[in-house]
Amino acid sequence: MKNFAIKTPDAEIRTALQQKIDGLTKPLGSLGRLEELALQIGWIQQTLTPSLDRPYNIVFAGDHGVAEEKVSLSPKEVTRQMVDNFLKGGAGISFLCRQHGFRLRVVDAGVDAELPAADGLIDLKIRRGTRNFVDTAAMTREEMELAVERGASVAAMCRDDGCNVISFGEMGIGNTSASSMWMTCLTGTPLEQCVGAGSGLGSAGVRRKCHVLRQALDGYAGDRSVEDVMRWFGGYEMVMAVGAMLQAAELGMVILVDGFIMTNCMLAASKLYPEVLNYAVFAHRGDESGHALLLDAMGAKPLLDLGLRLGEGTGAVCAYPIVESAVRMLAEMASFGDAGVTKYF
Ligand SMILES: Cc1cc2ncn([C@H]3O[C@H](COP(=O)(O)O)[C@@H](O)[C@H]3O)c2cc1C
Numbered sequence: 001m002k003n004f005a006i007k008t009p010d011a012e013i014r015t016a017l018q019q020k021i022d023g024l025t026k027p028l029g030s031l032g033r034l035e036e037l038a039l040q041i042g043w044i045q046q047t048l049t050p051s052l053d054r055p056y057n058i059v060f061a062g063d064h065g066v067a068e069e070k071v072s073l074s075p076k077e078v079t080r081q082m083v084d085n086f087l088k089g090g091a092g093i094s095f096l097c098r099q100h101g102f103r104l105r106v107v108d109a110g111v112d113a114e115l116p117a118a119d120g121l122i123d124l125k126i127r128r129g130t131r132n133f134v135d136t137a138a139m140t141r142e143e144m145e146l147a148v149e150r151g152a153s154v155a156a157m158c159r160d161d162g163c164n165v166i167s168f169g170e171m172g173i174g175n176t177s178a179s180s181m182w183m184t185c186l187t188g189t190p191l192e193q194c195v196g197a198g199s200g201l202g203s204a205g206v207r208r209k210c211h212v213l214r215q216a217l218d219g220y221a222g223d224r225s226v227e228d229v230m231r232w233f234g235g236y237e238m239v240m241a242v243g244a245m246l247q248a249a250e251l252g253m254v255i256l257v258d259g260f261i262m263t264n265c266m267l268a269a270s271k272l273y274p275e276v277l278n279y280a281v282f283a284h285r286g287d288e289s290g291h292a293l294l295l296d297a298m299g300a301k302p303l304l305d306l307g308l309r310l311g312e313g314t315g316a317v318c319a320y321p322i323v324e325s326a327v328r329m330l331a332e333m334a335s336f337g338d339a340g341v342t343k344y345f
């Protein structure tokens with residue numbers, strides 16, 4: 001698999017950053033999480049005056065063979081229909097990207113349809129959908145490696161365009177099933193606790209989904225290494241997101257982590273390269289039932305708790321103004337000395 005050179009940023013600047021934050025006109029620590037974020041972003045960028053430039057949200061789209069098992073309320077055709085919707089500007093992520101100044105790109109990682117070329121669509125299709133992981137591996141080793149490389153190329157393209165803060169999202173009917181499989185295999189959390197309603201199953205539907213996924217887990221003959229779990233359960237859009245996250249970290253970009261699916265991608269990325277977590281800002285805790293457990297297992301403290309369960313990058317983009325506030329705090333707040341305010345602590 002492609003190698004990534006991901007650094008832990010030099011810790012020396014943290015002292016100066018903390019001193020700058022503590023010297024701003026406020027009681028010590030009173031801007032709470034904003035102060036932690038400012039420290040993280042200044043550390044990533046190795047400066048006392050970090051900036052957020054040309055944010056992108058990338059939606060990786062791909063279909064899943066396991067959708068044949070009716071593990072989702074919707075059929076897989078909805079993946080292609082939603083790609084159209086993203087391109088026309090009518091999806092949840094579309095208005096959020098407009099609101100917060102994100103460039104939106106959709107990557108065809110493996111949609112099971114021939115998609116005509118369109119503005120905003122990047123064709124990196126590996127195959128028309130993964131194989132059904134109840135019967136066999138979702139993808140070959142070669143496809144998995146190619147997906148990591150192609151995902152990496154998307155992050156590099158954004159960086160080349162001047163982007164230093166990037167959000168990843170996904171569209172793929174059936175991908176909460178794939179994510180639950182990654183979560184159980186990579187964290188050891190019992191399968192049933194990793195499975196939820198996805199895009200809207202009722203309790204009978206969730207029981208059925210659990211049953212199908214249990215069968216898949218029992219039939220899994222791999223070695224449980226990260227690479228093997230990624231390829232066995234797929235999908236292409238998720239593996240591309242892993243490659244994109246690793247490349248973004250190598251390039252020193254701030255990575256906004258979205259919902260259940262993208263948190264699983266960050267989990268897999270961090271099992272390959274733990275240093276990737278230095279660059280991650282966990283945006284929100286969503287309503288998909290495994291998400292909170294997964295965040296806890298990763299020791300992640302998300303910024304928002306809005307009951308979102310959509311994906312596409314929506315939670316990540318919603319959290320962006322908070323990240324911006326952290327950066328503005330460093331750029332715009334006066335110090336005690338400059339403002340003539342007396343510091344009594
Ligand atoms: C109209 C529609 C738009 C979506 N946008 C994101 N998802 C979300 O739901 C899917 C995962 O849920 P499941 O595993 O239950 O299929 C993914 O495509 C995810 O992005 C959507 C789902 C639907 C139906």
Ligand SMILES: O=C(O)c1cccnc1
Pocket residue numbers: 176198199258259260261262286287288291308309310311312
């Ligand atoms: O949290 C998510 O990313 C999510 C949850 C349900 C359905 N689709 C996405």
